[in-house]
Amino acid sequence: MVMEPGIRASDEDRERVVATLRREVGTGRLTLDEFSQRAEDAYRARTIGELEALTRDLPAVHRARTPSPFPSPVMIAVVLAVVLSVGALILAGFMSAPDMGHMMGSMGH
Template sequence: MTSELPEMRASDAERERCAEVLREAVSEGRLTMEEFDQRLDSVYRARTRGELEPLTRDLPEASGRTATEAVAPARGGWAARIGRRASSRTGIAIMGGFSRRGPWTVPRRFRCLALMGGGDIDLREAWFEEREVVISAYAIMGGVSVTVPPGVEVEVRGVGIMGGFDQSNSGPGDPGAPRVVVTGLAFWGGVDVRSKPLPDKDKDKDKKTS
């Protein structure tokens, strides 16, 4: 995919997948710390897929595939989506924005700040480091949106002060599904938690062709 479209813009999720491969490689002794630091810096500076591909070309992914062959998590069961190494642990938006979406791995605790900015956390295609994960969201004159797939157990514990912390989607999930706890503070801002399925791509194609 990367070699076919070298000039296509890289997404945040693709950068995080490459960073995860580098962290795995240094922990296994495949990279020195100096090599790891240099490559990780290049990952976060990369603008296109073509710039990312050489950084992990000589490294296996956790499953034995190269990073550029990584695909979305298996949808056949929740167990297949729990127990991977976390790929991103923080998100910061200061008069700007951050996004975590697509195939990424949610850590046991993810911390984020939106200060006069916005954050988008989408777990619908994500893996989970552990069955229970905690998202600590702080929205100060800004907003954070958390989207979970149907069937995930959600508990919202956050506090809103002259702001909103949406608790309408708290509730039990499917047996064996991940548990997502959303906590933190919304001050003159808002944290929105919603359950939403992924679009049906086949149906979307049918609509376009009809």
């Protein structure tokens, strides 16, 4: 999910863009002067849109990705599976609780 350009950028967002720019110097797509200017602009950027503009002319595979504020569907499925499993174990424990109570009561006699 792409974040809105007007969303405020975090320090992590800025660092991710600078890392992307640094990689592009290594590929020859950016000169050191271009890198220096864009890195300065990245550290001054206030919004995601300002950061995206700094990598717009670079290949999409190398662009910094802004993390989604929402969990991934896989993460939701894993959490749901764990919750349901724990719930089933608890329910199974409650269903056998009277038997356990009866056993514990007879142990004291």
